[in-house]
Amino acid sequence: MKKNYSMPAGYTFLQSLVRTYKQVKNPIGTMEESMEKFNGTYAVNLGLTRMIVTQDPGFIDHVLKANHKNYFKSPIQTDQLGKFLGKGLLTSNGEYWLRQRRLIQPGFHIDKIHALYSIIQKTAADFLATFPTGKQIDVYPLMYKLAFEIVINSLFNVKVPLDHQQQLSAFIREVQEFVIKEVRQPHKNWWFQLSGEVNRNLKKADNARQIIRNIIQERKKSTQKHNDLLDMLLDARYEDNGEPMHESQIIDEILILLIAGHETTANALAWALYLLAEHPDELKKLRAAASKYLTVDECVSNDALNSVVKETMRLYPPAWISDRVALNDDAYKNFTFPKGSIIIVFYYGLHRDEKYWENPKSFIPSRFDKQHITKEKLKAYFPFGSGPRLCIGNNFAMAEMVIFLHAFIHRFEIKPVNISPKINPMVTLRPDKVLLDIEQF
Numbered sequence: 305m306k307k308n309y310s311m312p313a314g315y316t317f318l319q320s321l322v323r324t325y326k327q328v329k330n331p332i333g334t335m336e337e338s339m340e341k342f343n344g345t346y347a348v349n350l351g352l353t354r355m356i357v358t359q360d361p362g363f364i365d366h367v368l369k370a371n372h373k374n375y376f377k378s379p380i381q382t383d384q385l386g387k388f389l390g391k392g393l394l395t396s397n398g399e400y401w402l403r404q405r406r407l408i409q410p411g412f413h414i415d416k417i418h419a420l421y422s423i424i425q426k427t428a429a430d431f432l433a434t435f436p437t438g439k440q441i442d443v444y445p446l447m448y449k450l451a452f453e454i455v456i457n458s459l460f461n462v463k464v465p466l467d468h469q470q471q472l473s474a475f476i477r478e479v480q481e482f483v484i485k486e487v488r489q490p491h492k493n494w495w496f497q498l499s500g501e502v503n504r505n506l507k508k509a510d511n512a513r514q515i516i517r518n519i520i521q522e523r524k525k526s527t528q529k530h531n532d533l534l535d536m537l538l539d540a541r542y543e544d545n546g547e548p549m550h551e552s553q554i555i556d557e558i559l560i561l562l563i564a565g566h567e568t569t570a571n572a573l574a575w576a577l578y579l580l581a582e583h584p585d586e587l588k589k590l591r592a593a594a595s596k597y598l599t600v601d602e603c604v605s606n607d608a609l610n611s612v613v614k615e616t617m618r619l620y621p622p623a624w625i626s627d628r629v630a631l632n633d634d635a636y637k638n639f640t641f642p643k644g645s646i647i648i649v650f651y652y653g654l655h656r657d658e659k660y661w662e663n664p665k666s667f668i669p670s671r672f673d674k675q676h677i678t679k680e681k682l683k684a685y686f687p688f689g690s691g692p693r694l695c696i697g698n699n700f701a702m703a704e705m706v707i708f709l710h711a712f713i714h715r716f717e718i719k720p721v722n723i724s725p726k727i728n729p730m731v732t733l734r735p736d737k738v739l740l741d742i743e744q745f
């Protein structure tokens with residue numbers, strides 16, 4: 305017997321098709337419009353696929369945390385991204401994911417990350433030594449390069465040849481762009497196969513894997529400790545059998561860390577510089593509250609630096625959207641929905657929802673200061689996700705962002721140029737161009 309479900313209000317099949325088309329052109333605007341119309345949660349009907357889009361923090365908590373066992377990541381992440389990146393933390397589900405997470409999690413504990421602060425600090429200092437100054441400098445590609453250098457140096461505390469770095473960086477950028485193309489234009493997937501585009505990307509993946517394999521093999525021959533993430537991955541042992549990971553699993557996890565830890569941070573930093581340039585009073589306050597002479601540890605615990613980064617990620621969450629698939633029928637409040645329903649979590653919308661945030665569109669870092677922020681407010685804030693699949697690199701990411709920001713603001717003056725960056729929502733919330741006038745002090 306067919307069950308009756310009580311799906312949220314939303315769009316009919318035809319309307320959903322039209323919305324999907326509109327959404328390809330303007331994903332955020334289209335979703336914001338629908339959220340307004342349906343008060344924070346709506347259903348999309350794509351024939352056999354039931355989809356619920358939500359920015360309701362209670363619903364998000366239900367899916368990511370309270371009832372997380374009933375949800376897997378969708379095939380977009382596990383299969384479409386996984387076919388190029390392999391099976392790592394970001395691209396797996398169930399028992400396999402849990403075993404990997406238990407293995408890798410201790411390496412990202414705050415005490416372990418502490419050993420990476422000096423790598424981060426040195427990478428940032430070297431980078432700033434040749435940072436360009438002048439009019440209308442696009443800081444996005446610079447932040448992209450910086451974030452890549454930080455993650456690559458933290459993974460492999462050895463000199464990786466420049467052309468190999470460039471090939472890895474290009475691979476992870478291009479693979480994301482291609483997967484987004486596949487997701488947004490599924491009707492063209494036959495053509496992507498036939499034209500050889502899929503194979504070209506698979507070849508690039510093979511090349512990236514070979515570069516990483518060579519680094520691992522060199523490391524295995526070395527007797528030295530490097531105190532980097534690769535040492536951590538090589539030394540990690542499974543709880544159940546005391547064995548290390550296979551080399552191919554380590555390569556999968558490294559590709560995942562590169563992809564997950566690169567563009568997200570680059571986006572947040574580029575948006576932070578843009579917001580600070582647009583708000584000179586906030587920049588001045590930040591320079592005063594985070595003095596030039598702070599140590600790295602003091603930067604990491606500095607309230608003002610952390611608040612600027614958190615407020616930036618409220619307005620421009622690098623992971624602006626995520627998804628899950630229900631393994632069994634489920635219910636939340638008055639809604640009931642069948643197994644197989646896809647839940648789209650719209651973090652960007654929630655972070656700007658006036659039900660939860662005062663002056664949601666304004667840049668007010670002090671709202672995150674320890675004396676102002678409440679547990680209640682944080683229930684509407686998910687820059688790193690939530691539940692057991694919370695970003696494993698969250699402490700690392702916060703540390704690198706505040707360490708860099710601190711070094712940057714005491715070396716450079718930044719001014720806005722009256723051109724707002726366009727938002728380019730790919731897998732992450734990329735700014736198109738972030739043009740700033742930059743002078744050295």
Ligand code: HEM
Nearest residue numbers: 393394564565568569622623626688689693695696697701
């Ligand atoms: C500003 C920077 C970052 C942001 C905003 C961010 C955000 C996120 C979010 C929202 C998720 C959960 C996705 C979901 O539930 O569907 C996630 C997962 C993940 N992130 Fe991050 N991330 C950042 C930096 C990093 C860094 C630096 C690393 C590692 C070096 C990293 C590694 C990962 C991994 C491996 C996962 C998958 C975890 C799992 O499923 O067990 N991230 N990240």
